[in-house]
Amino acid sequence: MATKRFEGTSEYVATEDLKVAVNAAVQLRRPLLVKGEPGTGKTVLAHEIAAALEAPLIEWHIKSTTRAVQGLYEYDAVARLRDGQLGDERVHDIRNYIKRGKLWDAFTSPKLPVLLIDEIDKADIEFPNDLLQELDRMEFHVYETGETVKAVDRPVVVITSNNEKELPDAFLRRCFFHYIRFPDRDTMAQIVEVHFPGIQQMLVSRALDLFYEVREVPGIKKKPSTSELLDWLKLLLHEDMPLEVLRERDPTKAIPPLHGALLKNEQDVMLFERLAFMARRKV
Known part of the structure; x- marks a missing residue:
């Protein structure tokens, strides 16, 4: 992974400054925050980076209702209660009711992946701040099981924003930033x-x-x-x-x-x- 560089692909025309930004973010292993007008190829860029680096792509598409914790995991207490009432044997293992999020998948991927966090500005203003610690440490704690999920190596993270709202300064400091200008x-x-x-x-x-x-x-x-x-x-x-x-x-x-x-x-x-x-x- 470290020896490969992003030079654009036959399907994606990348400007020189974009190539520099991508390779710098990959080298530093800092999240690459990509802003620009809708339709300038921000989301497709993550696909092309993954293809160029021969890495699996994990996509997390953000909605207005998305919460940061969903990227880690979700515990379905209602399903466990229902199964308990029905006498289902699954109820004795709490892991059966924990749904892994995209960050969990990225941290434990057998091959170093590219993680796309798409349109982060759609979520609540606190959403980026809620991800700060996990993106910094590349680990999180699962309270229900007592385990800690930790990345063996930092995945390549691409974060896109349509600039619909300002992102917190603390979050911006942790990212490598690039603005995709509209093509000339x-x-x-x-x-x-x-x-x-x-x-x-x-x-x-x-x-x-x-x-x-x-x-x-x-x-x-x-x-x-x-x-x-x-x-x-x-x-x-x-x-x-x-x-x-x-x-x-x-x-x-x-x-x-x-x-x-x-x-x-x-x-x-x-x-x-x-x-x-x-x-x-x-x-």
């Missing part, structure tokens, strides 16, 4: 080529023109992301959309063709409709 045009063209090998470059060029124009429209609420661009291109290819349609710069037709792949809420669709209406009034 050249990088985006490389990403498109990875997903659509041999795609017509004139089509890509015009599609990127429209895509970045949409992202720069003042007042847009949800800027289209990389994944939405790829969906849009897939539709354009499937519908065999003539290049002339994409070349159309008529301001009275402000909404791009098949815009449902790019614009994901009614406010943004209405914004483009208003722009088209205002342009028509000026004609």
